Amino acid sequence: MKRNIQNPKCIETKFNTKMNLIKPDLNLGLLSSPLLCPRRTQPSTPRRRLHPPLSAAGDVVGVSEKPATCTADELHYVSIPDSGWSLALWRYLPALHAAKRNHPLLLLSGVGTNAIGYDLSPPQLSFARHMSGQGFDTWTLEVRGAGLSKRVLHKVESSLPINLVSRKELAGRSEGRWSSTNLFGDSGPRIMATLAGQQPVPNAFSELQGRISTFVDNFQKQFDLVVNSSWDLDDCLKQDLPVVMEYIRSVTEPKDGKLLAIGHSMGGILLYAMLSLYGFEGRDPGLAAVITLGSSLDYMPSRSSLNLLQPLAERARTLNLPSIPMGAIYSVIHPLALQPSYLLSWLSSQISVQDVMIPELVEKLYLKNHCTVPAKLLLQLATAFEDGGLRDRNGTFFYKDHLHRSTVPVLALAGDRDLVCPPDAVYETVKARRRPFIAYKVFGDPSGPHYAHYDLVGSRLASKQVYPCIIEFLLAHDAI
Numbered sequence: 001m002k003r004n005i006q007n008p009k010c011i012e013t014k015f016n017t018k019m020n021l022i023k024p025d026l027n028l029g030l031l032s033s034p035l036l037c038p039r040r041t042q043p044s045t046p047r048r049r050l051h052p053p054l055s056a057a058g059d060v061v062g063v064s065e066k067p068a069t070c071t072a073d074e075l076h077y078v079s080i081p082d083s084g085w086s087l088a089l090w091r092y093l094p095a096l097h098a099a100k101r102n103h104p105l106l107l108l109s110g111v112g113t114n115a116i117g118y119d120l121s122p123p124q125l126s127f128a129r130h131m132s133g134q135g136f137d138t139w140t141l142e143v144r145g146a147g148l149s150k151r152v153l154h155k156v157e158s159s160l161p162i163n164l165v166s167r168k169e170l171a172g173r174s175e176g177r178w179s180s181t182n183l184f185g186d187s188g189p190r191i192m193a194t195l196a197g198q199q200p201v202p203n204a205f206s207e208l209q210g211r212i213s214t215f216v217d218n219f220q221k222q223f224d225l226v227v228n229s230s231w232d233l234d235d236c237l238k239q240d241l242p243v244v245m246e247y248i249r250s251v252t253e254p255k256d257g258k259l260l261a262i263g264h265s266m267g268g269i270l271l272y273a274m275l276s277l278y279g280f281e282g283r284d285p286g287l288a289a290v291i292t293l294g295s296s297l298d299y300m301p302s303r304s305s306l307n308l309l310q311p312l313a314e315r316a317r318t319l320n321l322p323s324i325p326m327g328a329i330y331s332v333i334h335p336l337a338l339q340p341s342y343l344l345s346w347l348s349s350q351i352s353v354q355d356v357m358i359p360e361l362v363e364k365l366y367l368k369n370h371c372t373v374p375a376k377l378l379l380q381l382a383t384a385f386e387d388g389g390l391r392d393r394n395g396t397f398f399y400k401d402h403l404h405r406s407t408v409p410v411l412a413l414a415g416d417r418d419l420v421c422p423p424d425a426v427y428e429t430v431k432a433r434r435r436p437f438i439a440y441k442v443f444g445d446p447s448g449p450h451y452a453h454y455d456l457v458g459s460r461l462a463s464k465q466v467y468p469c470i471i472e473f474l475l476a477h478d479a480i
Helices: 127-133 180-196 203-225 233-252 266-281 305-318 326-337 346-351 359-368 375-385 399-405 423-430 467-476
Strands: 023-025 030-032 062-064 074-080 085-092 105-108 138-142 259-264 287-293 410-415 438-443
Touching: 074 233, 085 127, 085 233, 105 127, 105 233, 105 266, 127 138, 127 467, 233 259, 233 266, 233 375, 259 266, 266 287, 266 375, 266 399, 287 467, 305 375, 399 423, 410 423, 410 467, 423 438
Parallel strands: 105 138, 105 259, 259 287, 287 410, 410 438
Antiparallel strands: 023 030, 062 074, 074 085, 085 138
């Protein structure tokens, strides 16, 4: 049965640490914090870097030459056994003037996005740079099919980033599989009416439809080139994350073998799922603390806009589509999304509250941050909208049910205007944790400023309001 939660804002927090920055304020309904940047101590010495060589099998492992799109200090690759994938890790070295930290920091991004979201406009607006500036050895993972991650093909096939295929190779055919009717089925008219807000379709949209049709149809050949590229959340959780975390440990050598981790959107879902699975199995996940930004294992009680993707996921299953080219779609429709009078302008509010992000950076998010999404991943994520919340690919393991078994401290942050993962969705997962190990905070005030889904990472005020809260939590759990 669907449960209604009214204005969930805080729960009691009693971490068994020296942390005293986050205290429950029941009058305000928020977890109050001084929101001050942590005081720096003596400068740190440069970290020793380990550069693992290429494996004997020739897989991509270790430090790699950076392309111009990589704005990190180093680009690393981690080969995932028996998968054919080498995942990209963007590394940001700790600032020399900052205090030395005990744990490296792993950043996980949302579904169908790459590392650019954490490093949008370096150095002025960069979540990753801000964390490394505070002394954290910071690593951003690009999952399968995202950004610079590569599928290692065999024989005559070349090794290419999944979303960097030449225009000649993309000269494609149209099989009619990408029409809105095929993708959404009987729900198409309802969804299109929702997107349009029941307003007349502007003439410009006719041209847009042609652009979408041509652009996305051309991606069909890219999908055909990557026959085995489909993957789901369990692949990333059970195969990729353990290997990536072990690689980071081998390079940074934390004394206790643990990492700090922050996940935005699907990145936070992955971290929650890891805590649940490892808690159920009685294993140590190797995490000192976790922060989630706009993430939940159960969206049932909320009015998340992601509900609109459920028909898309079902049609992808029906049509046997391997992937959905979200990056291509976003890049085509972004001119309309940025204009309030046009159809699909609602997309801007999914990412950011109006005027809290620099317009050029919003455009960069549309054009540079989104990638192709496997249909299998969408289908598994869609279970988060069903009774009991997210489950494994077999439908037998409910991740929320075992989250209480974990003792890893978690800070769950939400945005008051987040339409993708509203505060009540975040709180639904928070309730599943054991209280001594959970903190929950909603950013945004009735009179403003407000925070949408991406604003917690990259809005103008995030560095002054959100980042200090994150840093204090990390420092509170960085001691060994």
